[in-house]
Amino acid sequence: MQDNEKNKLYQEANQHVDGVIDSIKRAKKLTQENISKIEARLKSLSGADRIIEREVLTRSRARLDELDHLAESQYFARCDILFSNETKLKKILLKF
Secondary structure, three states: OOHHHHHHHHHHHHHHHHHHHHHHHHHHHHHHHHHHHHHHHHOOOOHHHHHHHHHHHHHHHHHHHHHHHHHHOOOOOOEEEOOOOOOOOEEEOOOO
């Protein structure tokens, strides 16, 4: 592989990583909004509905923790690459 091909591949991988980071940020924002809505709604519920909403709240908070961990991670577990002479994506494990 020549240097220009490597640089192009590197730039495309960087763009993909930037897209993943943006997706994580959007997911974090939506999850936090959902947590706020659930917390506000929880006050007006009773009985089984309250139990269910508490479980949803617990899972949403766990998801937010997962997203926080992903956003701060300096390691990437996988990169999908499609070479020009192939039709199938290759999944390559990377560690930086």
